[in-house]
Amino acid sequence: MGKMREIDGIYKQFGISEAVSRFGEEILSSLRERFRQIDETAEYNQLKVIWAMQEAGVSEACLLGTTGYGYNDLGRDTLETVYADVFRTEDALVRPQITCGTHALALALMSNLRPGDELLSPVGKPYDTLEEVIGIRPSRGSLAEYGITYRQVDLLPEGGFDYEGIRAAINGKTRLVTIQRSKGYQTRPTLSVARIGELISFVKQIKPDVLVMVDNCYGEFVETTEPSEAGADMVVGSLIKNPGGGLAPIGGYIAGKRECVENAACRLTSPGLAKEVGASLGILPAFYQGLFLAPTVTSSALKGAIFAANIYEKLGFAVVPDGSESRHDIIQAVTFGSPEGVIAFCEGIQAAAPVDSFVKPEPWDMPGYDAKVIMAAGAFVSGSSIELSADGPIAPPYAVYFQGGLTFPHAKLGILKSLQNLADCGIVRI
Numbered sequence: 446m447g448k449m450r451e452i453d454g455i456y457k458q459f460g461i462s463e464a465v466s467r468f469g470e471e472i473l474s475s476l477r478e479r480f481r482q483i484d485e486t487a488e489y490n491q492l493k494v495i496w497a498m499q500e501a502g503v504s505e506a507c508l509l510g511t512t513g514y515g516y517n518d519l520g521r522d523t524l525e526t527v528y529a530d531v532f533r534t535e536d537a538l539v540r541p542q543i544t545c546g547t548h549a550l551a552l553a554l555m556s557n558l559r560p561g562d563e564l565l566s567p568v569g570k571p572y573d574t575l576e577e578v579i580g581i582r583p584s585r586g587s588l589a590e591y592g593i594t595y596r597q598v599d600l601l602p603e604g605g606f607d608y609e610g611i612r613a614a615i616n617g618k619t620r621l622v623t624i625q626r627s628k629g630y631q632t633r634p635t636l637s638v639a640r641i642g643e644l645i646s647f648v649k650q651i652k653p654d655v656l657v658m659v660d661n662c663y664g665e666f667v668e669t670t671e672p673s674e675a676g677a678d679m680v681v682g683s684l685i686k687n688p689g690g691g692l693a694p695i696g697g698y699i700a701g702k703r704e705c706v707e708n709a710a711c712r713l714t715s716p717g718l719a720k721e722v723g724a725s726l727g728i729l730p731a732f733y734q735g736l737f738l739a740p741t742v743t744s745s746a747l748k749g750a751i752f753a754a755n756i757y758e759k760l761g762f763a764v765v766p767d768g769s770e771s772r773h774d775i776i777q778a779v780t781f782g783s784p785e786g787v788i789a790f791c792e793g794i795q796a797a798a799p800v801d802s803f804v805k806p807e808p809w810d811m812p813g814y815d816a817k818v819i820m821a822a823g824a825f826v827s828g829s830s831i832e833l834s835a836d837g838p839i840a841p842p843y844a845v846y847f848q849g850g851l852t853f854p855h856a857k858l859g860i861l862k863s864l865q866n867l868a869d870c871g872i873v874r875i
């Protein structure tokens with residue numbers, strides 16, 4: 446054993462043994478080329494964002510806010526131009542009045558569908574919270590209550606698109622096709638922008654006037670292009686995930702065709718008012734600076750996910766995506782196969798947090814879930830999942846879903862802490 450490095454000393458302060466820290470270094474040294482590629486993507490996206498800000502003429506005045514009706518809010522309107530440029534769309538709606546990702550998606554759907562229309566998901570079941578928006582689970586105010594029907598075509602068992610099934614599902618009523626980029630908390634693969642593009646071409650070949658919306662949550666800035674460049678009419682997401690860069694304390698966005706965005710604006714505010722109202726209050730500096738940081742923050746989260754995948758794969762656990770797969774979102778699943786594993790992992794993530802590190806997360810009966818769920822989050826922004834966070838249902842196969850990390854050193858600390866915890870509990874041997 447060589448001389449203890451300075452950095453081992455400070456890891457030791459965090460309760461991380463030299464063996465665990467060395468194991469981490471070994472894994473990291475095998476990831477240099479992957480990380481270099483991620484840095485290159487971040488560099489490209491950083492330049493894309495700066496270029497968009499320069500082109501839109503972002504000025505100091507844009508960082509001020511309005512109150513009341515918010516007429517002529519220069520900063521808000523300019524930020525929407527910046528988003529439209531970044532996503533290569535005609536227009537965008539980026540507002541703190543859009544309360545979360547589910548709200549942004551519901552808004553995009555409700556404003557672009559009319560009674561008698563049908564919504565189609567050709568990629569299987571959408572994200573949990575959309576079940577109530579659509580009315581898959583009966584719910585007050587759902588699309589179903591407004592006479593909008595829903596059809597779903599599942600992915601093939603090996604993850605491919607069921608092209609024949611999709612062709613058969615598209616009919617005279619089909620108005621909008623929703624595609625979820627991220628696997629979310631399912632086990633299917635996340636879709637690359639290229640694959641989303643193939644699916645969109647197929648759908649539009651069958652029915653050219655159909656609108657395509659992509660749920661872009663967790664996918665922004667993972668690649669150098671976005672689904673809006675692959676034919677999507679709208680891309681939709683949350684500002685407390687990737688595009689908020691960890692700084693946005695609330696918000697959602699819809700970027701897309703002018704008419705789609707206008708429809709959404711009319712629904713968010715009111716017909717006739719559309720984008721003209723909606724005071725930004727004091728929130729714009731966080732939105733601008735968050736977007737500015739988003740490419741590198743996303744790259745940090747991505748490195749954390751890949752680091753965790755490689756650590757736990759090496760130790761024999763099932764990981765999705767696997768250690769070497771190409772990435773299209775920032776979520777990492779690790780299957781521990783026991784409740785103790787899930788709990789030890791989450792406790793480790795919590796213990797590495799800058800906020801609430803002293804809290805011990807416990808499984809609880811979360812509304813909408815059958816099993817108890819344990820969650821680890823010590824975030825500056827409540828519920829922010831671009832910050833280092835993890836959650837796992839206490840039910841077979843006992844998998845943890847892990848995401849975020851505003852900086853790679855923090856993601857690394859969380860992962861090493863989780864590993865140390867698992868070692869201390871005797872679940873793994875290092």
Ligand SMILES: *Cc1c(COP(=O)(O)O)cnc(C)c1O
Nearest residue numbers: 545546547572627629660662683
């Ligand atoms: C997070 C997420 C949502 C919903 O966003 P909330 O902000 O939690 O409402 C929708 N779809 C996907 C794929 C997500 O990851």
